[in-house]
Amino acid sequence: MSTLLSVSGAGFTPYEVEVGRGVIAGLGVQIAALTGGRVVVVSDETVAALHGPAVLASLESAGLKPRILTVPPGEASKSFAELERVIDRLLAYELDRKDIIVALGGGVVGDLTGLAAALYMRGIDFVQVPTTLLAQVDSSVGGKTAIDTPRGKNLVGAFHQPRRVTVDIDVLATLPPRQLRSGWAEVLKHGLICDAPFFDWLTDEGAIGATGDAAALERAVIRSVQIKSAIVSEDEREAGRRALLNLGHTFGHALEAELGFDETILTHGEAVALGCAMAFRYSAALGLCSDDQARRAVAGLAAAGLPTSLAEVGDVGAEALVRRMAGDKKAENGRLTLILARGIGEAFVERAVDVASLAEFLRSEGAR
Ligand code: GLY
Numbered sequence: 357m358s359t360l361l362s363v364s365g366a367g368f369t370p371y372e373v374e375v376g377r378g379v380i381a382g383l384g385v386q387i388a389a390l391t392g393g394r395v396v397v398v399s400d401e402t403v404a405a406l407h408g409p410a411v412l413a414s415l416e417s418a419g420l421k422p423r424i425l426t427v428p429p430g431e432a433s434k435s436f437a438e439l440e441r442v443i444d445r446l447l448a449y450e451l452d453r454k455d456i457i458v459a460l461g462g463g464v465v466g467d468l469t470g471l472a473a474a475l476y477m478r479g480i481d482f483v484q485v486p487t488t489l490l491a492q493v494d495s496s497v498g499g500k501t502a503i504d505t506p507r508g509k510n511l512v513g514a515f516h517q518p519r520r521v522t523v524d525i526d527v528l529a530t531l532p533p534r535q536l537r538s539g540w541a542e543v544l545k546h547g548l549i550c551d552a553p554f555f556d557w558l559t560d561e562g563a564i565g566a567t568g569d570a571a572a573l574e575r576a577v578i579r580s581v582q583i584k585s586a587i588v589s590e591d592e593r594e595a596g597r598r599a600l601l602n603l604g605h606t607f608g609h610a611l612e613a614e615l616g617f618d619e620t621i622l623t624h625g626e627a628v629a630l631g632c633a634m635a636f637r638y639s640a641a642l643g644l645c646s647d648d649q650a651r652r653a654v655a656g657l658a659a660a661g662l663p664t665s666l667a668e669v670g671d672v673g674a675e676a677l678v679r680r681m682a683g684d685k686k687a688e689n690g691r692l693t694l695i696l697a698r699g700i701g702e703a704f705v706e707r708a709v710d711v712a713s714l715a716e717f718l719r720s721e722g723a724r
Contacts, residue, residue, distance in 0.1 A: 384418030470501030489539025538625025552701030604631030
């Protein structure tokens with residue numbers, strides 16, 4: 357049995373997100389309903405070895421003749437060079453706009469493939485089959501696609517919504533525990549943004565999801581996708597409410613950048629967790645939220661084994677962090693925008709954060 361969630365918005369064709377256990381088996385039938393043409397699966401070498409055979413078997417059993425194209429695993433594949441290589445392969449396969457591309461992998465594969473799909477012949481359909489928890493609850497839904505450049509992450513991209521997202525909870529069984537915890541940070545983030553009872557469940561009986569319990573994971577993914585799709589349906593282009601999904605990201609991104617995007621020190625999900633903890637403590641320091649709410653938010657993140665203090669990750673400078681945060685692409689007209697909170701489940705967009713007060717807060721957090 358699976359759950360179907362729908363994502364719709366003014367500017368794009370509505371699509372379904374299917375969440376369930378073993379749903380990759382039905383992927384072929386779903387894709388055959390979208391195209392009678394050719395199918396190219398883009399994956400990375402690790403994921404292709406684990407899940408490629410099941411995906412190809414499902415597509416073939418539906419009468420499709422898929423090809424698979426792999427990129428090296430890791431963030432370095434979100435590059436112009438890899439984008440060009442993928443597009444060149446699609447051209448060599450003579451795909452046209454009746455055909456379809458499947459992104460099978462985590463956020464890197466989804467972002468790269470989505471952008472290739474946005475650009476190829478001015479836009480070709482694609483389907484997301486996310487294989488990390490982080491991609492299942494965040495990057496596969498909502499149509500943000502991008503590559504990195506030496507000047508920063510996700511600086512070249514497009515909004516290009518998938519035609520379908522197939523979320524198979526069973527693929528999470530092969531994820532390393534640290535990767536699972538990192539994805540759990542984005543799940544907790546959704547509760548912190550707008551659903552206090554969900555956050556309570558995630559930090560109580562649902563907490564077993566962070567260590568791989570499939571039933572808890574399924575419930576956590578379904579609620580996360582509901583929250584994300586409701587926000588995206590309202591604000592696809594991040595003119596307003598979608599920015600809430602960046603809770604913890606401006607702090608987190610600055611930390612990742614200062615630490616050289618070294619995933620052995622800090623994964624993206626860990627950076628988001630630490631960023632959420634900082635956003636709640638900063639909100640409390642500004643008198644926007646109670647100390648008790650901030651303490652509960654931080655305790656919930658820490659209980660999942662996620663970092664919540666700078667001391668856990670290393671030595672960083674307050675001014676350097678502020679510069680990164682102000683230079684972050686989410687800053688508008690030179691003013692610092694941060695997602696802050698009035699309590700758990702009550703995040704809001706603050707567009708006029710005082711840079712001096714932020715630097716002082718970062719020093720109180722232990723930054724140099
Ligand atoms: N990951 C944040 C968003 O999709 O808007």
